[in-house]
Amino acid sequence: MTEQTTATTTLVTAFGRLFENEFATLDGITISVRTGQGVRFVDDHSALGCMLFGDEAGTMTEPPGSETHALHLALYAASPDAESVVSGWSCHLRALLLEGFEPPVPTSMMRKRGIPDVGAHLVAPDALAGEALARSIPQAQSLASQNGMRHLLLLTTEGMVVVAGAPAYEAMAHWHNIEFASRVACLSIEEDSVHQVSRGSSDA
């Protein structure tokens, strides 16, 4: 097994476990790994194919969407040490931001990985393509440099999460941490609401 194959397998396995545990959705997921022959992509179709068929997944692979493809390649170009890029929706971040709530408070695992302020990584939904991407990447590089991050992190205000860097498994950890922190934030909001209703009932 080559090093690149190992990285792909690691990422797909990690994603598969998140998927089984309902911490990840197939919706919009794209995982890529830099190899000696170029960049190897696993998209939402082929990720499921890998989980179901293992090595037989090749025949099920769909070509990645061109915009996502270009985003990943731009991140590799900007980050020569990057081994992998993971992009996809965080369901709970998406819900939070679309309903006008603040991004989540970073968990200890996020702080440990150099993310003291999630909101600092937010960009507009159209900032992951075209000329806007040329401005988004330096923003992520600057944050990485300031906070000692080994990965670049971009979040759109619609809940798309993009991570690029090395080692590969850490990219998936970053990606997962956003969904985890966002889930905690959503549950906290709902908990507060339940307590308010309970207090209202007991006061009446």
Place this chain on the structure above:
Amino acid sequence: MTTTDFETGRRVLARVAGMLYDRRMTELQGGNMSLRMGDAAVVTPTKASENAGWRLAPEDTLVQDLEGNVLVGDPARISREIRLHLRLYRKYSELGSVFHLHLPEALATVASGRWPPGVVAASPEPFGASVVVLEADLPAQTEPHDARVVELLGQVERPDGALSISPGHGIFSVARDVPTNFRAADIFRQRLELERLRGRLRTAAGEGQS
């Protein structure tokens, strides 16, 4: 095809069944899945849920031709609902996979009255799969029910994923292959869940202001 030719399909279907259950796409009292291999279909056996908790071995699955004759496996384990799977394969040659799932999110959405019977979405956007809804007075496993599923699915795009919701019963999802079918049904569920989550947050924000 020989029995050996079906080995991969039987292995894949056994794994798919377990993954669908683990992912909460169906429950312990129902569901059935199939994939097409040429002029035959690999299908899950009756009571795969109750008897095996969806932990199937490849040899638990059956292979039937599209007329329903058992080519491989125990004929005593034929599931009644597979008739509809075979009918869909005969009618729509582009289909490579059919799942019947007891998906609570879909049943709840229909029960709320949000979607009346008929075509809800003729293409995979915005729900991740084309969506049709049956009339509530068509009992499952009857000819009128099955005919209506086939008719309604004929009115929408199917290869990238389409699903028919039978109120109070479950869904029949179809697609060109197994991963596409799984993906479409899963994204459909995720998008319904996102809408519900947003609604809960909106309600919570309203409570906070009151």
